[in-house]
Amino acid sequence: MNRRFILAMVVTAMLAGCSLPSLTKDSTVVQTNQSKDKEETTIIPSMQIDDQYYRTLLPYKESASRGLIVSNINTKYDVKEAESGLLRLSQQAFDPDTYYFQEGQYLDKDTVTSWLARSNQDPAGLNPKATKSMTPTERAKKAPIYLAHIVEQNYLQKTGKNKVKLAGVSIGLALNSIYYYQKEDYGATYEEPIDQATLDKEGKKIAAQVVKRLRQMDGLAEVPIMIGLFKQQSRSDIVPGTYFAYTDVGQGSAKITEWKKVNEKYVQFPTSDTNTKYRDINENFNNFKQDIDKYFSNYTNIIGTGFYQNSKIQKLDIQIPIKFYGSSEIIGFTQYMAGEVMDQFPKGLQVEVNVTSINGPEALVVKEANTDEPYIHIYND
Template sequence: MRKISLVVLAFFLLLTGCAPNFQKEQEIVQEKDDSKEKAIIPKYKISDQYYQTILPFEPSEARGLTVSQLNTRYDIDEFETGLMRIAQNTFNPDKFLFQEGQYLDRKTVGLWLNRKYTDEQVEKLEMKAEENIGLNPVDPGEGDVQTRNRENPIYLAHILEHNYLVRGEDGTARLGGIVIGLAMNSVHYFQEVQYGATYETKIEHAVLDREGKRIAQEVVGRLRQIKGLEKVPITIALFEQESNSSVVPGNFFAYANVSEGSSKLGSWEAVKEDYVLFPSTDAQNNYRDDLTTFLNFKQDVEEYFPNFNGVIGKAFYIDNELQDLSINIPIQFYGKSEAVGFTQYVTGLIMEHFPNYIAVEVNISSVNGPEALIVRKVNQDEPFVHIYN
């Protein structure tokens, strides 16, 4: 069986897919406002499904905020990669290049994520009036803290910007569109006093949908006031993040486009994506057939190691159809030969239980760290298997 390292595979999946298509390195001229700069398009394009980037890499000025604003590592990863999937509905990867956001800086994003403040609160905080531009609701400051936070939760958790450059026939690249992700809280966490107990209030999806679309229209209006963004097409997408105890990420649930030169959002398109834990009540209620297949696989794994019950799966659905399944199997091994034998056994179970239109990834680990990786892509006859040394 062929081998592939976990690091290389993860990089390919995130940025460029998995089917090599090697081209010559290209030099282009990137147009920026009134200036022009030379840039390089890397020669390795692994798949037509994913965007190429340009070099030198230019990080967003708001880089790093995602980590501090979202609840879990799962949400952080999905918010970024899911926004790229949303972009593909509007910006063709064959024609556009990806670049991290260059227009919303850290201070601007921070101010937008604030609550809106009353005049008295602005004075108390010693803020400038022009900095009172928070997109979250006002906390009136009257009554007990829990009631105020239940009635006026923080809806907007984070704002993420991606830029898409269009290649011209004359060897230039200019901004062709901007994609904005709005991460919305399904749970608002708050404290009565600093360093005190943390409380929470759940936010209904219908409320997030309403508030997210309201905030989106305000964001579009503000983007049009930024130099360089007066006319470019805009896509804006809404993401519902999970609670801080979740072991699966949240998902995007709607997006809308703004045509060139307009400040009005077009009609909202539903995004039917979902991450589901196997086994779980959600899987039992909504995806029973797929859960049964997983449980049969789990049962066969457990026959290899009696009294073992640690097989966990994360399923990704689009339009209620299972797209890929990631499975973690933590096992205590007592030798490398045992790990190799178990990996071979699990590989056979993958081919036996899961139809080939589903992508499956299995990570086998022990207390010593990763032991093996098995990857079976869609319509693949023979999976990739890597045994860690």
Template structure:
């Protein structure tokens, strides 16, 4: 029987796709503060939304580089995919049943902005050294060393020509840290591992004399530069006391173009054992996000492409003037893991929303197989009207109609 829920609180459970038990079994443990090493009480929940989700430590501590990712990555879908994708890959190294998750606490905003900058050109470097020597503008040796931390190729953006941009594209966009903790024998939470995601561009966009240009970066070029950056990042991370002697997983993320409706994906992964500052072999990550309908989707995943088109045709039977269904498929090893469909419509009343949602639910039950996760978002004027969600393997979907 179809399940329809009408409250926002219900939507939270729908989105997690699980039904956790309710209890008062949260535990108080002692967590070491990073800088003072003093102990403070923290709460760790024994409730886990699902075996695939990490538990967190409360009170929740935001990242030490909070906000940097939104300033550096130009596409919201890339931001979301990088964060969730890094957690997903981390499960191979840090099992959710054994580890607690926490946002990165050791790579600070100032540190990352220095690393993500472009390295000074020879001329710029000479000028900076002269400023230090002459104590000009209160520019110090520390300021010079901070500029030398930049990991992107040398570029004087104020005076750069088109050729300068083409020869020295900005590869590196962001570095994301995630921490994994365990409760030790003394009932203390301690850091026992970390994951580092390194975001790299597939298209470098720049402006010269009022004109905008796009410089494509091949995957092979990106991989070569990304591996060099990863080695440098690991060496620097090992100089941070808390990260000096824990296992670290590193993953390279290839961004999509800023205008892309679907995100990029992680392309390679490696790990460094506790205390080691050198990277060994890289493993290819076979993940991709594919837009439907699209030429790429039709060529590579024709069955899914046709399914989305057929679904759109059936929607049109109900709403002849609708814009069209937009689909996104997430694949691992060329196997569909999740299909997200977005239906933009114009409604004139809650009755229309309910009626169409019931119709769409029927199409979901009729047309879509159950071996992958499915999410159907019904929207109007950029507002979510209703959601149909089904976990992989479930016979029935869950429906949520949002209150106005």
């Protein structure tokens, strides 16, 4: 086993906040596919990185609608969060200790594309109709596109010693916070903001229709369903949006009875937001940046992204693009920067710093919460 692979395993474990799991034998089981009325052999990996991560069935099955998310969602940040945020929500409905993850197998490209259409363009369209007599501005104000994409995730459980079957489905409805439109072909692009109250109302109406449709699909008539509403950011944002509400639909039910709020937010640092809950971390970040400025000027900019849950910061990711050319310079910079990470940020905060150049990743520094030493890795060293 070479050094690089060992380091990769170590950092994976550290990022998960745990020690390396033991390697025991994988399990080969039979997966029952209710929609196709057939059985397939699949493997349950023995390794579970952490109790917050699902084990994924092998061979890995790509989503039936794979690829659409990149074209339907505004930024790479929202693409990642629409999927990872749904995984996080799913943990409340489907325990990672007893459920196994698989990408969505029931909503294929044609179905998702059909559902994303306007109702006057496709009978199955979930977005509001827009008549030919409406001007682009009228469409933007009276009938914007609310639903941008649908994310599906499947969760399976063992039903016997050597069998697994679908036991839950999570659906993420990615909603537009801004509707983009043109008044004429090849003309300027205009923006029409969609307020939160409207997004909440329309998202819940769409969710009710989605549940009814899922119940009519082969294999989904009885399984529990969790639906989350995701608010994506503008095309120019460099921080992702978040889920703002979710609901659990019980086994066999086709009706939503209750919605629960999700209090999550990503904040870019440095920030001009005067909200007191961001003030301390913003000060820490600015001090960190200023100290690095004193000794190293060969970088373009430092950007931090803080993840908040229930108004408390959980993690801070920092990106540092550099222009260094010598490996000794990169090593010196990383050593100094790692010390500043430990000095400037609260001991209880998890901080991850990625140093990159035009050649790709150069260094990684990870400060786990409540630890005395950071993990440091210099790539290609």
